[in-house]
Amino acid sequence: MEKIESFEQYQQIHKKSVENPEEFWAEIASTYSWKKQWDNVLDWEFDTPDVKWFQGGTLNITENLLDRHLASRGNKLALIWEPNDPKEKFVRYTYKELHEKVCQFANVLKNNGAKKGDRICIYMPMIPDLAIAVMACARIGAVHSVVFAGFSAHALSDRINDAACNIVITSDGLFRGAKEIPVKRVVDEALNTCDTVDKVIVAERVGWMPNMVEGRDVWLHDELEKADKYCEAEEMNAEDPLFILYTSGSTGKPKGIMHTCGGYMVYAGYSFKQVFQYDESDIYWCTADIGWITGHTYIVYGPLLNGATTVMFEGVPTFPDAGRFWQVVDKYGVNQFYTAPTAIRALMAHGVDHVLSYSLDSLKVLGSVGEPINEEAWNWYHIHVGKERCPIVDTWWQTETGGIMISGLGSSSPMKPAHAGYPLPGIQPVLLDKDGNEIEENGVEGYLAVKHPWPSMLRTIWGDHNRCQKTYFSHYNGYYFTGDGAKRDENGMYRIIGRVDDVINVSGHRFGTAEIENAINRNEKVVESAVVGYPHEIKGQGIYAYVVCSDVESDEEILKAEIIETVVEEIGKIAKPEKIQIVPNLPKTRSGKIMRRILRKIAEGDTSSLGDTSTLLDPDVVEKIKEGAKLLE
Ligand code: WT7
DSSP: OOOOOOOHHHHHHHHHHHHHHHHHHHHTTTTTTOOOOSSSEEETTTTEEEEEEEEEEEEOHHIIIIIHHHHHHHHHHHEEESSSSSSSSEEEHHHHHHHHHHHHHHHHHHTOOOOOOOEEEEOOOOOHHHHHHHHHHHHOOOOOEOOOTOHHHHHHHHHHHHHOOOOOEESSSSETTTTEHHHHHHHHHHHHHHOOOOOOEEOSSSOOOOOTTTTTTEHHHHHTTTSOOOOOOOOOEETTEEEEEEEEESSSSOEEEEEEHHHHHHHHHHHHHHTTOOOOOOOOOSOTTTSHHHHIIIIIIIHHHOOOEEEEEEETTTTOTTHHHHHHHHTTTSSSSEEEEEHHHHHHHTHHHHTTTTTTTTTOOEEESOOOOHOOOOHHIIISTTTTTOOEEEEEEEGGSSSOOOOOOOSSSOOOOOOOOSSSSSOOOOETTSOOBBSSSEEEEEEEEEEEOOTTTTOTTTHHHHHIIIIIIISTSSSSSEEEEEEOTTSOEEEEEESSSSSSEEEEEEEHHHHOOOOOOHHTTEEEEEEEEEETTTTTTEEEEEEEOOOOTTTTHHHHHHHHHHHHHHHHHGGSEEEEEEOOOBBBBBBSOHHHHHHHHHHOOOOOTTOOTTTTOTTTTHHHHHHHHHHHH
């Protein structure tokens, strides 16, 4: 697979990929190892939708991640693991060692009853066993469903039940910054409301003695001792599911986004190579958690498909101090560094001295992902981290897209602060007006959609294909609708503006407003609630909840603390509302619809232009909410 080295070359290749997508993708797919060649490159229609890539082909993705590299890169480092505490020793695995670890873990799964097609939930901290577990599932053809280890027992239980998982892989506890968290206890609580799980495999991380349920719970280290170091890779059809990953939508229930073996592999590998311009001896580091899609595609799958050395980091950017990222960059000589704007903004707030104490000479490409990067953060990243010599790739994509869709390609593309730029080869984005017509010219704004399939697009929502159709393919006929609004400048560069649906993006994490409202409403003192996002200096967006309570006599501060507690129990700490305003009523139209536009304006602190409030059932309520909001500031 050749790297694209200039903008002219990119333009030619993109043009070719649009004129003949099948030929384009077949050529890339043939650089991987398949057990059986495909019959058809692509069959598709976007109505139901039904998209199939490389039908008839069979493969195992782990042979492409590991086995394929053994001859030429067996002793090359595949994975470097950096612990939470810099005083603890790091772990390094060569391709040969990682291959052995994955095979052995795969045998542990088999010995515990796992079969091809089973769903296995992985609820683990960022330790090497997490990456190994993911690949072990893929080795035996089981479908992994990784749940970020910050989700609550309730959220975990919902996800286990939705996919009817039969095995959970977890750890005794986890370290995050100065904190220690009892992970296994969360699993135990979740399993009180799950009846499909018959085995829990527990990795040891913090050295606690969690409760082990006889017959159900086993220690990973005990199981590994009994497991063989060789495991044949299961032959999978290209369209067999590889994994499910839950994400939030505009309605309450999280969606299990399903990705398949063949297409996901082809795109994860290709996009990694092009965007980060990886060279054989480079060290690449993505700071995401494997609990999110960024970690799936750009810590595990994309880098290893390319035989790269990937760094996995257990900790947080500010522990033990705000120089942690830069210390790790220097420690390993990281060449490509990929993080989120929220982390950059948080570090900016700690001052530039933390950056200036490190050399950062090794850096070649900087990446950004998860939310729009504001110009101030972009400039800080460019000047202080990249020393104005590293291109910044602002990568726009989604859990649903599986891989990066719009982005610069290392230094081969022009860059412009706050602009993701141009689509990758093979990607055909469009801007639509509200009637679903394509806006052809440049210098415009519209709804961001995609008009042709790409290999790593979602195939369905687990167990609810109808919802997949409704959410992504029904708004605009014949297009995949992203849920984002975007601008295209005079030169055709895209700038993502943000969600146009009821999804909010807090520190690069997605939440549906309805999902948080449902959680708040579980508190028995709550009558109803409305959640909106508001601009937050570090998190991008913060969660602002307007809550109507039955118990108006109570102390407001206590009520608020109880509401927060309910959200933490229902979803997890990551979904804690930043601001809660107890209100006498919500502004509603005569037909009972909540006027979110007004609530959003008030949360933004912009009460001068609330627009027409005359259609409200009770216009007075707006005045009361405005007054209450001032007190919160
Ligand atoms: C939403 C997807 C896959 C990336 C991690 C988040 C927003 C993502 C950018 C970017 C502006 C971005 C969009 C998108 N987003 N990257 N570079 N610039 N916005 O994945 O949780 O599935 O969220 O994140 O709004 O729709 P996700």
